[in-house]
Amino acid sequence: MFGQLEHELELHVPASEAWDLFGALEIGKLVAQELPELFQKVELTEGDGGVGTVLKLTFAPGVPGPAGYKEKFTKIDNEKRIKETEVVEGGYLELGFTLFRVRLEVIEKGEESSIIKSTIEYEVKEENAANASLVTIQPVATIAELAKNYLNKNKAAKEAN
Template sequence: MFGEVEHEVELQVPASDAWDLFGGLEIGKLVGRELPQLFEKVELIQGDGGLGTVLKLTFAPGVPGPTNYKEKFTKIDNEKRIKETEVVEGGYLDLGFTLFRVRFEVIEKCEESSIFKSTIEYELKEENASNASLVSVQPLVTIAELGKNYLNKNKVAKEAK
């Protein structure tokens, strides 16, 4: 069984500024600091934010779905501004998923505006099909809003200088 969910939000910043946040480790650091209701911890296990980087995400108590998992950066395209991560240990894999991939894309709209698109793609064993209900775009919506607010705040600070 294959599925996909996605979310888009418009950002009032250039695509290059948005990619600086979403394309590497910065969004993980921000999420770890600013979203304790969603993530208890975001730990860097290996890497520097480039291809092959591994993070361990530990969700806050009460968040539906797995309690934690490790994800690996499997694709980073700085030209097209696309980053993909896949769960490589625990979490969704323990629940019958054979693939759980998150893609972040920053799409240039115009010079001062861009779109942040996040997508979850998953494959699930048929005998675990009921676990598809655990897949939710809501954490990505929360992360996108956090990123949007952070970028807007930094834009105002830059303009004030």
């Protein structure tokens, strides 16, 4: 069984600025600092932010779904501003999923505007199809909102100087 969830959020910063945050490790650092209610820890276990980088995510107690997992950066396209990660250990894989991928895409909307499009794609074995109900776009949407607030704050600080 294959499924897909999407979320889009307009950002009031240029796509290049948004990509600086989403395209490397910066978003992981921000999430670890600013969302303790969602993530207990975000640890770099391998790599430098490029393709092949592995992060270990540990969710805060009480967050629905798996307690944590390791994800690997499988695609980073700086030209098209697309980054994909896949769960490679634990988490959804222990619940019968054969694929759990998150794609972040920064889309240029105008000179001072962009859209962060987040997509979750998953495949789950037929015998575990009921576990598909555990997949939610909410954590990704929360991260997008956090990023928007962070980018807006930085923009305001730059304009004030």
